[in-house]
Amino acid sequence: MTSTSNRWGPDQSVALLRILIGWHFLYEGIIKLYNPDWTSFGYLASAQGPLKPVFQALTAEAVIPWVDTLNWAALVFVGITLILGVAERLGALVGVGLLLLYYLAHPSWPGMPQINTEGSYWIVNKNLIEAVACLVLFYHPTGKLFGLSRLFSKKPATSKTKVL
């Protein structure tokens, strides 16, 4: 018997976090995938901070269609892996990468105007928090608890971290 069997605990909470983050990524990706008018042009063109030239270079006419495709594809990939609990560690890593890019494109640092943010932030914003949450998912996979990985797992469900 493991701690994961019936009672709600840290593992179940991380699994829930994984599902919610996957949900968020997938929905963002799908919305973009099904809207041919969507483009990251505005987001990149108005980038701020030290990497501004890099982001602005991505808005070049020849590059932007690739950037747009890669963006929704990566979002959908992270969404699928995190929700289904397969290749979730890779998904979590891609998620960290994407979120750090979003964070760096519009860093909530002092002295930088906050564009289209619904809250108030000082250095830490939601992108950064979600990136760290993805880091937690990377170190603490839960696919065997809830997800397709459970089916492929030889052993009955056990928690990696806590065995009584």
Added chain:
Amino acid sequence: MSWTRREALLGLGSIPVLGAVWWAGASGAVGRKRERSALLEQLNIQPSLPGAVPAISGEPVKVGIIGFGIRGEQLCRSLGYATDEWVAAMEAEEALAKKEGRPFTALQDFRSQDPLNIRIVGVCDIFDVKAELAIRSFSTPDNPVKRYATHTDMIRSGEVEAVVIATPDHWHAPMSIEALNNNVHVYVEKPMTHNVAETYALREAARNSKAIFQVGHQHRQTLSFKTAQDIVDKGVLGHVSLITTNTNRNDDNGAWNYDIHPQANPETIDWQQFLGSAPEVPFNKNHFFRWRKWWAYGSGLSGDLLTHDYDRLNCVLKMGIPKSVMASGGIYTHRDGRNVPDVLQANFEFPDFSTGSSQRAGKEKGMTFTYSATLGNGWNRPTMLMGHDASMELGNRLTIWPDSGSTRYAGMIESGDMSPQTPIYSYDPAASSLDGVSSATSQYFADKGLMWTYVDGKRVDSTFLHMREWLSVIRNGGQVSCGIQEGFEEAIAAHMTGLSWKLGRRIEWDPQGQQIIPVEGVDLDAVLLENPPGVGQYAPNVVAAL
């Protein structure tokens, strides 16, 4: 609960979650798109595409430049000719921008501009420094640019097919008339004329000439204005009762206080030629470089900036000359010896004009066009067309909001398919495609000026398009978009405004008689050209110092 069922739930339970999120996202996006296309279909607005302009074929058009000041240099760049000094300055600016991580594309835009089949063969500028600058920059071993002492010499030389006139306003008509009488094509800056009488004289000359005449209202090339025309024609806005246009500027350049060149003196400037028909005054650098501040040479806000806004709307609505004009204002922000107002409000009445109505016949008729300007504040006020059914913001982009009291959209507003706070249409020639409902985000980025005007995916200068059209008509025939009739309407509207401000009374137009209704005991042209005494009294020290 059985072990297997529990296993299956924990193993496969994530699949319905995935399916649900996917379905919600996809059906939401597709559904919104369907709603948008239904709305767009109902509005039936056709976004304009750039018109095809026949190539300027054959021998290059031989162009002469009259006036190589700030605007003259800009026009030459639109023709494909930049001075070495400008290129050097832009290179420095570009390097600085790169260092600071700002986008800067002026030079790149200039270099990627399509070449026009022309040759600048002559220049006429009464300031030696400027004339020599043009000759030094534009001459090549097989095409030396020749300097002419006067515009008459240039026009009658037989070596110039077309002239570009970018001089002070009081020279626009005399030069244009001289060129047209000699069948030399004309591109003249706005306002087309400096007083009423010469407006008629120029119209006569243009009608009798074989040459092509174009007034420099380059915004007639803006794609959004052509789309706006379609929007108004289809009754999307309903009856437009009010149009508000504005100028807000708050810097020296915007207030016409241009730099005074250090080499300017009576030896390097032909002062008598500058004065032309203007009252005799001793050599004055302030007058020479900042001529827009005096009625003797310019026409202030009414001729310089109102004309842009009036022509922009006249191009969309074709409302013609107003029935009456009332203007007021004063010199409130730059009391530096100028005698043209720097704060001006003008109301144009069009009592018989209508853009169509969604209500019972006869209920709606008539429109006011208002122009409100200050050179002491830089807040950007948009141009708005206010109709019974919708309001439209007119700029490089177009945005339309339905009106809460609309007759046409009453059903859709009630059913929640439309909301007065949400645009029903947004047109941005720079965006990848047309969007029925603009998001707050795209709105914001566009407002920031991050989305430029593109033609076929390329950022283009509208002055280039306007000059290209003129040159193409010269070679291939056809109609220019701002010819003598449009120029006539623009000039009369500007002069009525100037007269109203100066006389402090309503100035009326007689459409049958095609004339400004005379004011008893007043010589209108004399009033228009008059430099009001005492207006410059506030800053005698500034005037004396210059």
